[in-house]
Amino acid sequence: MKAEADPNLIVYFGGQYMPLGEARVGxxxxxxxxxxxxxxxxxxxxxxxxxxxxVLRPLEHYERWKQNCGILRIVxxxxxxxxxxxxxxxxxxxxxxxxxxxRPLAYKSAxxxxxxxxxxxxxxxxxxxxGDYLHADKGLHAGVSxxxxxxxxxxxxxxxxxxxYVNSALASDEARHCGFDEAxxxxxxxxxxxxxxxxxxxxxxxxxxxxxxxENALExxxxxxxxxxxxxxxxxxxxxxxxxxxxxxxxxELFFTGTAVGIAPVVRVDHRPxxxxxxxxxxxxxxxxxxxxxxxxxxxxxxxxxxxxxxRNTREQDAI
Ligand code: PMP
Numbered sequence: 001m002k003a004e005a006d007p008n009l010i011v012y013f014g015g016q017y018m019p020l021g022e023a024r025v026g027x028x029x030x031x032x033x034x035x036x037x038x039x040x041x042x043x044x045x046x047x048x049x050x051x052x053x054x055v056l057r058p059l060e061h062y063e064r065w066k067q068n069c070g071i072l073r074i075v076x077x078x079x080x081x082x083x084x085x086x087x088x089x090x091x092x093x094x095x096x097x098x099x100x101x102x103r104p105l106a107y108k109s110a111x112x113x114x115x116x117x118x119x120x121x122x123x124x125x126x127x128x129x130x131g132d133y134l135h136a137d138k139g140l141h142a143g144v145s146x147x148x149x150x151x152x153x154x155x156x157x158x159x160x161x162x163x164x165y166v167n168s169a170l171a172s173d174e175a176r177h178c179g180f181d182e183a184x185x186x187x188x189x190x191x192x193x194x195x196x197x198x199x200x201x202x203x204x205x206x207x208x209x210x211x212x213x214x215e216n217a218l219e220x221x222x223x224x225x226x227x228x229x230x231x232x233x234x235x236x237x238x239x240x241x242x243x244x245x246x247x248x249x250x251x252x253e254l255f256f257t258g259t260a261v262g263i264a265p266v267v268r269v270d271h272r273p274x275x276x277x278x279x280x281x282x283x284x285x286x287x288x289x290x291x292x293x294x295x296x297x298x299x300x301x302x303x304x305x306x307x308x309x310x311x312r313n314t315r316e317q318d319a320i
Contacts, residue, residue, distance in 0.1 A: 005020055005126075005128060006020065007019060007020050007021030008020070008021065009094060009126075009127070009128065010090060010093040010094050011023050011090070011124060011125065011126045011127070012086050012089075012090055012124060012125040012126075013124040014122070014124075017089070017090070017093055020126065023124060023126075025109070025122075026111045027111075028111035028112060028113065029107070029108075029109055029110075029111055030107070030108035030109065030110045030111075030112070030117065030120075031107035031108050031109065031162060033113075034108070034115050034163065035161070035162045035163020035164070035165075035166070036072060036074075036107060036108040036117060036162070036163065037072075037074075037105055037106060037107030037108070037161070037162035037163075038065065038068050038069045038071070038072055038074060038105075038106050038107075038159055038160055038161055038162065039065075039103060039104060039105045039106075039160050039162060040061050040062070040064065040065040040102075040103070040104040040105075040160060041061075041101065041102070041103060041160070041258075041259040041260055042055065042056065042057075042058055042061045042087070042101070042102035042103075042104070042259060043055075043056050043099070043100070043101060043102070043130075043259050043260075043262075043294070044056065044091065044096070044099065044100040044101075044102065044127075044308065045099050045294045045295050046096070046097055046098050046099055046100075047295040047296055047297075050296060051097075051309070052296065052307050052308070052309055052310055053091060053096055053097065053100065053307070053308040053309065054294065054295060054296050054305040054306065054307055054308070055084075055087060055088070055091070055102070055305065055306040055307075055308065056259075056294050056304060056305060057221050057225070057304045057305075058083075058084045058087055058102075058306050059080050059081070059084060059306075060221050060224075061104075061221060061259075062080035062083040062084060062104070063080045064219070064221065065083075065104055065106070065160075066080060068158070068159035068160065068161070069106050071156055071159050071161070072108070072117070072159075072161065073117065073119075074106045074107065074108065074121045075119070075121050076106050076121070076123050083104070083125070084306060086125055087102055087125060087127070087306075088306065088308055090102070090125060090127045091127060091308040092308065092309075094127060096127070096129060096308075098129045099129070099130055099131060100127050100128065100129055100130060101127070101128050101130035101259075101260065102125065102126070102127045103125070103126045103127070103128070104123065104124070104125045104126075105123065105124050105125075105126070105162075106121060106122070106123035107121070107122060107123070107162070108120065108121060109121060109122035130260075132262075133197075133258075133260035133261050133262075134181055134182060134256075134260075134261050134264050135181075136181075136256075136261070136262075136264035136265055138267070138279075139265040139266060139267030139268070139277075139278075139279050140181040140182055140256070140264055140265065140266045140267065140268075141179070141180050141181050141266075141267070141268040141269070141271075142175075142180055142181065142182050142183070142184050142195070142254070142256075142266045142268070142269050142270075143175050143178055143179075143180035143182075143183060143184065143269070143270055144183075144184045144186060144245055144248070144269070144270055145170075145171040145174055145175065145183040145184060145185055145186070145196070146174065147167065147170045147171045147174065147183075147185070148185065148186060148187060148188055149167065149185035149186065149187045149188075149193035149194070149216045149217075150164055150167045150216065151187070151188055151216060152214075152216060155167075157193070157194075157216040157217060157218055158213060158217070158218055158219045159218075160218065167185075168183075168196040168197055169196075171183035171185060171196040172196045172197070175196065182195050182196060182197070182198070182256060182261075182264075182266075183195060183196040184200065184248070184269070185216075186245060187215055187216040188216075189215075189242075190244075190245065191211065191215055191242040191243060191244065191245075192211055192215070192242075192243040192244070192245065192247075192248065193211060193215050193216045193217050194211065194215075194216075194217040194218060194220075195256045195258070195261075197258060197260060197261065198220070198222075198256035198257055198258030198260075198261045198264065199211075199217060199218065199220040199222065199223040199256065199257045199258060200243075200254070200255075200256055200257075201223075201226065201254070201255055201256075201257060202243060202247065202248065202251040202252075202253065202254050203251060203252045203253035203254075203280060203282045203283070204247070204250075204251050204252055205252070206236070206237075207236065207237045207238070207239055208226075208227075208230050208236050208237070208238045208239070208282065209238075209239045209240075209241060209243060210223060210227075210238070210239075210240055210243075211240070211241075211242065211243055212240040212241065212242070213240075215242065220257060220258060221259065222257040222258050222259055222262070222263075222290075223257050225257075225290065225293070225304070226257050226263065226286055226290065229286060229289045229290060229293065229301075230282075230286055232300075233285075233289050234282070234285050234286070234289070236282065248269045248270070248274075249269065249270070249272050251274065251275070252274075252275050252280060252282075253265075253274065253275065253279075253280030253281075253282050253283050254266040254267075254269060254274045254283075255283045255286070255287075262287075262290065262291075263283070263286055263287040263290050263291075265279040265280070265283045265284075265287070267279060
Protein backbone atom coordinates (compact mmCIF):
# COMPACT_ATOMS: atom_id res chain seq x y z
CA MET A 1 0.00 0.00 0.00
CA LYS A 2 1.64 3.19 -1.15
CA ALA A 3 -0.65 5.84 0.34
CA GLU A 4 1.05 7.95 3.03
CA ALA A 5 -1.16 7.97 6.10
CA ASP A 6 -1.91 11.37 7.61
CA PRO A 7 -1.76 11.09 11.44
CA ASN A 8 -4.70 13.51 11.67
CA LEU A 9 -7.04 11.21 9.76
CA ILE A 10 -9.98 10.15 11.89
CA VAL A 11 -10.16 6.40 12.47
CA TYR A 12 -12.44 4.15 14.52
CA PHE A 13 -10.45 2.38 17.22
CA GLY A 14 -11.36 0.99 20.65
CA GLY A 15 -15.00 1.96 20.11
CA GLN A 16 -14.19 5.64 19.45
CA TYR A 17 -13.41 8.04 16.64
CA MET A 18 -9.88 9.39 17.11
CA PRO A 19 -6.86 10.67 15.13
CA LEU A 20 -4.82 7.91 13.48
CA GLY A 21 -1.73 9.14 15.34
CA GLU A 22 -3.38 8.24 18.67
CA ALA A 23 -4.56 4.75 17.63
CA ARG A 24 -1.78 2.59 19.07
CA VAL A 25 -1.39 -1.07 20.08
CA GLY A 26 1.02 -2.56 22.62
CA UNK A 27 4.20 -4.33 21.55
CA UNK A 28 3.05 -7.65 23.04
CA UNK A 29 -0.26 -7.72 21.13
CA UNK A 30 -0.98 -11.32 20.11
CA UNK A 31 -1.77 -10.49 16.46
CA UNK A 32 1.51 -8.64 16.01
CA UNK A 33 3.51 -11.72 16.98
CA UNK A 34 1.37 -14.50 15.51
CA UNK A 35 -0.59 -12.91 12.65
CA UNK A 36 -3.92 -13.62 14.36
CA UNK A 37 -5.98 -10.92 12.72
CA UNK A 38 -8.47 -10.73 9.88
CA UNK A 39 -8.70 -7.65 7.71
CA UNK A 40 -10.96 -6.42 4.94
CA UNK A 41 -10.60 -3.97 2.08
CA UNK A 42 -13.47 -1.81 0.83
CA UNK A 43 -13.44 0.93 -1.80
CA UNK A 44 -15.42 4.11 -2.04
CA UNK A 45 -15.42 6.00 -5.35
CA UNK A 46 -15.90 9.74 -5.71
CA UNK A 47 -18.11 10.84 -8.59
CA UNK A 48 -17.37 14.46 -9.47
CA UNK A 49 -20.52 15.01 -11.56
CA UNK A 50 -22.84 13.84 -8.76
CA UNK A 51 -20.60 15.29 -5.99
CA UNK A 52 -21.06 11.98 -4.21
CA UNK A 53 -18.88 9.31 -2.64
CA UNK A 54 -20.19 5.77 -3.18
CA VAL A 55 -19.08 2.92 -0.90
CA LEU A 56 -18.99 -0.27 -2.98
CA ARG A 57 -20.75 -3.36 -1.58
CA PRO A 58 -19.95 -2.53 2.08
CA LEU A 59 -22.57 -4.92 3.45
CA GLU A 60 -21.08 -7.90 1.57
CA HIS A 61 -17.59 -6.91 2.72
CA TYR A 62 -18.63 -6.67 6.36
CA GLU A 63 -20.57 -9.93 6.18
CA ARG A 64 -17.52 -11.66 4.67
CA TRP A 65 -15.28 -10.10 7.32
CA LYS A 66 -17.44 -11.24 10.22
CA GLN A 67 -17.73 -14.74 8.75
CA ASN A 68 -13.99 -14.99 8.22
CA CYS A 69 -13.28 -13.67 11.70
CA GLY A 70 -15.23 -16.73 12.81
CA ILE A 71 -12.53 -18.96 11.30
CA LEU A 72 -10.10 -17.51 13.88
CA ARG A 73 -12.88 -17.25 16.47
CA ILE A 74 -12.58 -13.48 16.61
CA VAL A 75 -15.84 -11.74 17.55
CA UNK A 76 -16.71 -8.35 16.04
CA UNK A 77 -19.77 -7.26 18.08
CA UNK A 78 -21.44 -4.72 15.71
CA UNK A 79 -23.67 -6.07 12.96
CA UNK A 80 -22.69 -5.63 9.31
CA UNK A 81 -25.28 -2.83 9.10
CA UNK A 82 -23.79 -1.07 12.13
CA UNK A 83 -20.33 -1.37 10.59
CA UNK A 84 -21.67 0.32 7.44
CA UNK A 85 -22.87 3.20 9.64
CA UNK A 86 -19.43 3.49 11.26
CA UNK A 87 -17.92 3.62 7.76
CA UNK A 88 -20.28 6.39 6.65
CA UNK A 89 -19.48 8.36 9.80
CA UNK A 90 -15.74 7.99 9.14
CA UNK A 91 -16.14 9.28 5.60
CA UNK A 92 -18.08 12.29 6.82
CA UNK A 93 -15.77 13.11 9.72
CA UNK A 94 -12.87 13.05 7.26
CA UNK A 95 -14.96 14.97 4.68
CA UNK A 96 -13.52 12.83 1.88
CA UNK A 97 -14.14 14.04 -1.66
CA UNK A 98 -11.83 11.59 -3.37
CA UNK A 99 -11.48 7.82 -3.91
CA UNK A 100 -11.06 6.07 -0.56
CA UNK A 101 -9.86 2.70 0.69
CA UNK A 102 -11.40 1.38 3.91
CA ARG A 103 -9.39 -1.10 5.99
CA PRO A 104 -11.31 -2.88 8.77
CA LEU A 105 -9.02 -4.97 10.99
CA ALA A 106 -10.02 -7.36 13.80
CA TYR A 107 -7.40 -9.12 15.88
CA LYS A 108 -6.48 -11.10 18.93
CA SER A 109 -5.52 -8.32 21.28
CA ALA A 110 -4.18 -9.99 24.48
CA UNK A 111 -0.78 -8.59 25.44
CA UNK A 112 1.17 -11.62 26.55
CA UNK A 113 3.55 -14.27 25.21
CA UNK A 114 2.04 -17.59 24.05
CA UNK A 115 0.47 -18.67 20.77
CA UNK A 116 -2.78 -20.17 22.09
CA UNK A 117 -5.65 -17.75 21.69
CA UNK A 118 -8.22 -16.47 24.17
CA UNK A 119 -11.33 -14.37 23.74
CA UNK A 120 -9.69 -10.95 23.93
CA UNK A 121 -10.52 -9.39 20.57
CA UNK A 122 -10.37 -5.84 19.23
CA UNK A 123 -11.17 -4.15 15.97
CA UNK A 124 -10.55 -0.92 14.08
CA UNK A 125 -11.79 0.69 10.88
CA UNK A 126 -9.38 2.96 9.01
CA UNK A 127 -10.25 4.96 5.89
CA UNK A 128 -7.58 6.51 3.65
CA UNK A 129 -7.63 8.56 0.45
CA UNK A 130 -6.39 6.07 -2.13
CA GLY A 131 -5.70 6.14 -5.85
CA ASP A 132 -4.53 3.33 -8.15
CA TYR A 133 -2.91 0.36 -6.45
CA LEU A 134 -1.31 -1.02 -9.62
CA HIS A 135 -0.70 1.29 -12.59
CA ALA A 136 -2.43 -0.84 -15.17
CA ASP A 137 -3.37 1.71 -17.88
CA LYS A 138 -1.14 0.03 -20.45
CA GLY A 139 -1.62 -3.45 -19.03
CA LEU A 140 0.52 -5.38 -16.55
CA HIS A 141 3.33 -7.89 -16.87
CA ALA A 142 2.55 -10.77 -14.49
CA GLY A 143 4.85 -13.60 -13.50
CA VAL A 144 4.07 -17.06 -12.09
CA SER A 145 5.59 -17.16 -8.61
CA UNK A 146 7.96 -19.81 -7.36
CA UNK A 147 6.02 -19.58 -4.08
CA UNK A 148 2.92 -21.80 -3.94
CA UNK A 149 -0.45 -20.60 -2.62
CA UNK A 150 -1.16 -21.60 0.98
CA UNK A 151 -3.42 -24.64 1.34
CA UNK A 152 -6.82 -24.48 3.02
CA UNK A 153 -5.66 -27.07 5.56
CA UNK A 154 -2.72 -24.87 6.57
CA UNK A 155 -4.09 -21.31 6.49
CA UNK A 156 -7.38 -20.73 4.63
CA UNK A 157 -6.80 -18.45 1.64
CA UNK A 158 -10.51 -17.64 1.38
CA UNK A 159 -10.18 -15.35 4.41
CA UNK A 160 -8.00 -12.27 4.65
CA UNK A 161 -6.04 -13.62 7.61
CA UNK A 162 -3.14 -11.32 8.48
CA UNK A 163 -0.55 -14.10 8.86
CA UNK A 164 -1.53 -15.56 5.48
CA TYR A 165 -0.34 -12.39 3.80
CA VAL A 166 3.28 -13.43 4.37
CA ASN A 167 2.56 -15.76 1.43
CA SER A 168 1.44 -12.78 -0.70
CA ALA A 169 4.30 -10.59 0.52
CA LEU A 170 6.89 -13.20 -0.48
CA ALA A 171 5.34 -13.60 -3.93
CA SER A 172 4.96 -9.82 -4.47
CA ASP A 173 8.53 -9.18 -3.39
CA GLU A 174 9.83 -11.88 -5.74
CA ALA A 175 7.68 -10.55 -8.61
CA ARG A 176 8.97 -6.97 -8.21
CA HIS A 177 12.59 -8.18 -8.06
CA CYS A 178 12.03 -10.18 -11.26
CA GLY A 179 10.62 -7.10 -13.02
CA PHE A 180 6.95 -8.16 -12.93
CA ASP A 181 4.06 -5.96 -11.79
CA GLU A 182 2.20 -8.72 -9.97
CA ALA A 183 2.63 -12.38 -9.04
CA UNK A 184 0.37 -15.27 -10.06
CA UNK A 185 0.12 -18.09 -7.54
CA UNK A 186 -0.19 -21.76 -8.44
CA UNK A 187 -1.61 -24.04 -5.75
CA UNK A 188 -0.03 -27.32 -4.65
CA UNK A 189 -1.88 -29.13 -7.48
CA UNK A 190 -0.10 -26.87 -9.97
CA UNK A 191 -3.27 -25.06 -10.97
CA UNK A 192 -3.64 -21.30 -11.10
CA UNK A 193 -5.06 -19.99 -7.82
CA UNK A 194 -4.99 -16.16 -8.03
CA UNK A 195 -2.72 -13.13 -7.96
CA UNK A 196 -0.82 -12.15 -4.82
CA UNK A 197 -3.48 -9.54 -4.01
CA UNK A 198 -6.26 -10.21 -6.50
CA UNK A 199 -8.33 -12.83 -8.30
CA UNK A 200 -7.67 -13.77 -11.92
CA UNK A 201 -9.84 -14.23 -15.01
CA UNK A 202 -8.87 -15.49 -18.44
CA UNK A 203 -10.87 -15.24 -21.68
CA UNK A 204 -10.65 -18.20 -24.08
CA UNK A 205 -12.83 -18.75 -27.11
CA UNK A 206 -15.34 -16.11 -26.01
CA UNK A 207 -15.81 -17.53 -22.50
CA UNK A 208 -14.64 -16.04 -19.24
CA UNK A 209 -12.87 -18.55 -17.00
CA UNK A 210 -11.77 -18.18 -13.39
CA UNK A 211 -10.48 -20.70 -10.82
CA UNK A 212 -13.12 -22.07 -8.46
CA UNK A 213 -12.93 -20.80 -4.87
CA UNK A 214 -11.83 -24.30 -3.83
CA GLU A 215 -8.49 -23.75 -5.64
CA ASN A 216 -7.14 -21.78 -2.63
CA ALA A 217 -8.27 -18.39 -3.81
CA LEU A 218 -9.88 -15.60 -1.85
CA GLU A 219 -13.65 -15.45 -2.35
CA UNK A 220 -13.38 -12.06 -4.00
CA UNK A 221 -16.27 -9.62 -4.04
CA UNK A 222 -14.91 -7.94 -7.19
CA UNK A 223 -14.74 -11.42 -8.73
CA UNK A 224 -18.41 -11.84 -7.89
CA UNK A 225 -19.27 -8.39 -9.35
CA UNK A 226 -17.37 -9.18 -12.55
CA UNK A 227 -19.17 -12.50 -12.94
CA UNK A 228 -22.53 -10.76 -12.64
CA UNK A 229 -21.59 -7.89 -14.99
CA UNK A 230 -20.10 -10.21 -17.61
CA UNK A 231 -23.11 -12.52 -17.62
CA UNK A 232 -25.86 -9.92 -17.43
CA UNK A 233 -24.43 -7.04 -19.41
CA UNK A 234 -22.11 -8.74 -21.89
CA UNK A 235 -24.02 -12.01 -22.21
CA UNK A 236 -20.81 -13.96 -21.60
CA UNK A 237 -20.64 -17.47 -20.23
CA UNK A 238 -18.54 -17.50 -17.04
CA UNK A 239 -16.98 -20.81 -16.07
CA UNK A 240 -15.33 -21.68 -12.72
CA UNK A 241 -12.80 -24.43 -13.35
CA UNK A 242 -9.16 -25.38 -12.85
CA UNK A 243 -6.71 -23.44 -15.03
CA UNK A 244 -3.35 -24.91 -16.05
CA UNK A 245 -0.27 -22.71 -15.99
CA UNK A 246 0.24 -23.19 -19.73
CA UNK A 247 -3.30 -22.00 -20.46
CA UNK A 248 -2.10 -18.57 -19.31
CA UNK A 249 0.29 -18.65 -22.29
CA UNK A 250 -2.38 -19.50 -24.88
CA UNK A 251 -5.38 -17.54 -23.63
CA UNK A 252 -6.96 -14.60 -25.47
CA GLU A 253 -7.18 -12.18 -22.54
CA LEU A 254 -6.15 -12.07 -18.92
CA PHE A 255 -7.04 -9.70 -16.09
CA PHE A 256 -6.89 -9.35 -12.32
CA THR A 257 -9.80 -8.26 -10.12
CA GLY A 258 -9.80 -6.89 -6.59
CA THR A 259 -10.93 -4.07 -4.39
CA ALA A 260 -7.54 -2.36 -4.52
CA VAL A 261 -6.58 -3.25 -8.13
CA GLY A 262 -10.06 -2.85 -9.65
CA ILE A 263 -10.01 -4.53 -13.07
CA ALA A 264 -6.35 -4.69 -14.12
CA PRO A 265 -5.51 -6.02 -17.60
CA VAL A 266 -2.52 -8.35 -17.96
CA VAL A 267 -0.81 -8.05 -21.36
CA ARG A 268 2.31 -10.14 -20.70
CA VAL A 269 2.77 -13.23 -18.60
CA ASP A 270 6.18 -14.80 -17.92
CA HIS A 271 7.71 -12.72 -20.76
CA ARG A 272 5.10 -13.94 -23.26
CA PRO A 273 2.52 -11.56 -24.77
CA UNK A 274 -1.09 -12.41 -23.99
CA UNK A 275 -2.45 -12.91 -27.54
CA UNK A 276 -1.08 -9.86 -29.40
CA UNK A 277 -0.01 -8.02 -26.22
CA UNK A 278 -2.82 -5.45 -26.34
CA UNK A 279 -5.69 -5.02 -23.87
CA UNK A 280 -8.59 -7.14 -25.18
CA UNK A 281 -12.22 -6.16 -25.86
CA UNK A 282 -13.73 -8.28 -23.08
CA UNK A 283 -11.33 -6.80 -20.52
CA UNK A 284 -12.14 -3.26 -21.68
CA UNK A 285 -15.86 -4.01 -21.58
CA UNK A 286 -15.68 -5.39 -18.03
CA UNK A 287 -13.47 -2.48 -16.91
CA UNK A 288 -15.92 0.11 -18.23
CA UNK A 289 -18.94 -1.62 -16.70
CA UNK A 290 -17.23 -1.95 -13.33
CA UNK A 291 -16.17 1.71 -13.37
CA UNK A 292 -19.70 2.83 -14.29
CA UNK A 293 -21.38 0.58 -11.72
CA UNK A 294 -18.98 1.67 -8.94
CA UNK A 295 -19.56 5.39 -9.59
CA UNK A 296 -23.33 5.15 -9.64
CA UNK A 297 -23.82 5.46 -13.40
CA UNK A 298 -25.86 2.27 -13.76
CA UNK A 299 -29.35 2.05 -12.30
CA UNK A 300 -29.27 -1.77 -12.01
CA UNK A 301 -26.19 -1.69 -9.78
CA UNK A 302 -27.16 1.13 -7.43
CA UNK A 303 -28.04 -1.79 -5.12
CA UNK A 304 -24.25 -2.24 -4.63
CA UNK A 305 -23.66 1.33 -3.50
CA UNK A 306 -23.99 3.19 -0.24
CA UNK A 307 -23.89 6.95 -0.95
CA UNK A 308 -22.06 8.82 1.80
CA UNK A 309 -23.52 12.31 1.58
CA UNK A 310 -26.90 11.68 -0.05
CA UNK A 311 -27.91 9.10 2.56
CA ARG A 312 -27.39 11.71 5.28
CA ASN A 313 -29.42 14.31 3.36
CA THR A 314 -32.18 11.77 2.82
CA ARG A 315 -32.23 10.93 6.50
CA GLU A 316 -32.25 14.59 7.50
CA GLN A 317 -35.18 15.18 5.16
CA ASP A 318 -36.97 12.15 6.61
CA ALA A 319 -36.54 13.66 10.08
CA ILE A 320 -38.14 16.99 9.09
N1 PMP B 1 -7.13 -12.38 -3.60
C1 PMP B 1 -6.36 -11.86 -2.63
C2 PMP B 1 -5.20 -12.65 -2.13
C3 PMP B 1 -6.64 -10.58 -2.13
O1 PMP B 1 -5.88 -10.07 -1.16
C4 PMP B 1 -7.73 -9.86 -2.66
C5 PMP B 1 -8.01 -8.48 -2.16
N2 PMP B 1 -8.94 -8.47 -1.15
C6 PMP B 1 -8.51 -10.45 -3.66
C7 PMP B 1 -8.18 -11.71 -4.10
C8 PMP B 1 -9.70 -9.74 -4.25
O2 PMP B 1 -10.79 -9.74 -3.36
P1 PMP B 1 -11.88 -8.57 -3.37
O3 PMP B 1 -12.36 -8.47 -4.75
O4 PMP B 1 -12.91 -9.01 -2.42
O5 PMP B 1 -11.16 -7.33 -2.94
